[in-house]
Amino acid sequence: MIEKILCAGVESAEAFADPPGILLFPEEEVLVAKAVESRRREFATARNCAHHALALLCEAPAPIVRRERGAPQWPAGIVGSITHCAGYRAAAVARVRDILTIGIDAESDEVLPDGVLDLVSLPDERARLRDLAAADSGTRWDRLLFSAKEAVYKAWFPLAGRWLGFDQAEITLSPTAGTFEARLLVPAPKVEGFPLRGFTGRWLASDGLILTAIALRAGTLAATHDAADSAGTRVPGLV
Known part of the structure; x- marks a missing residue:
């Protein structure tokens, strides 16, 4: 499923159950040595997905x-993201020469749950969710907004190295294109010499x-900046 919303240059692997007998590296085993069995199996399956995805990149x-x-420490020259929820685990990886950062959720x-939406969303976002729900009540727009914010944080942290709160990125969901835009509401860190003002991602409900998922291609911010200069306009750094 996850490959449907990932771009070229990104490899992925997923699982819908926790098969027994997954072997972890000793350095990984110690991370869940005191965890309950369900958490250990979840962790092992997600790490196994990451190992398979890395193998698709021909990584040792x-x-x-x-x-x-708690962010994963990837091998040198690799970026990636791991996610898990009830009945699903996945990992996505790429070479940093192609993709600068990845965030999946x-x-x-x-x-x-009651009360969570108010904690993770902005007033304008909630207003847009009401409009989306009125037009399409079959999609869990509140959960989708939450997931998009999680993907934004996972893509943000490796680049900025600091926390990003739920109220520090404003999400606009596109119901027809299956995409979303995230506008960062904090000072923009420089990436490849250019300010990162946000992300564009994709979503899937099935x-x-x-x-x-978010994948920021190398060179995108420079291309966006050049396009803005050519047009004589300011183009947000959404990629």
């Missing part, structure tokens, strides 16, 4: 440990799951 097997704030296709 290697442990994927944790960096700050999976959620069960269910309404958010088979009881909501998936979101």
Whole structure:
């Protein structure tokens, strides 16, 4: 499923169950040594997906440990993202020469628990969600918004190295194109010498799951900047 919303240059692997007998590297085993069995199996399956995705890039097997704030530590020259929810695990990876950062997220296709939407959304976002729900009540727009914000954070953190709150990115969902735009509401970090003002991502709702994905191509911000100069207009850094 996840490959449907990922671009060329990104490899991925996914699983819909936790098969027994997955072998982890010792450096990975220690990360879940004290975890309950269900958490250990979830972790093992997600790491197994990451190992398979790396193999598709012809990368040698290697442990994927944790960096700050729990983000995966990928091999040198690789960027990636891991996600898991009930009944689904996935990983996506790419070479940094092609893709600067990746953020993927999976959620069960269910309404958010009471009170969560107010905590993770902005007033304008909630207004747009009401309009989307009025036009299409079959999509869990609140859960999709939450998933998009999770994908934004996963794409943001490797580039900026700092926290991004739910209220620091404004999401606009496109119901027909299956895309979303994220406008960053914090000072823009420079990426490849240009300010990163936001992201464009893709989403998919199918088979009881909501998936979101962001992949920032190398050179995109420079191309956006050049296009803005040529047109004599300011183009937001959405990619």
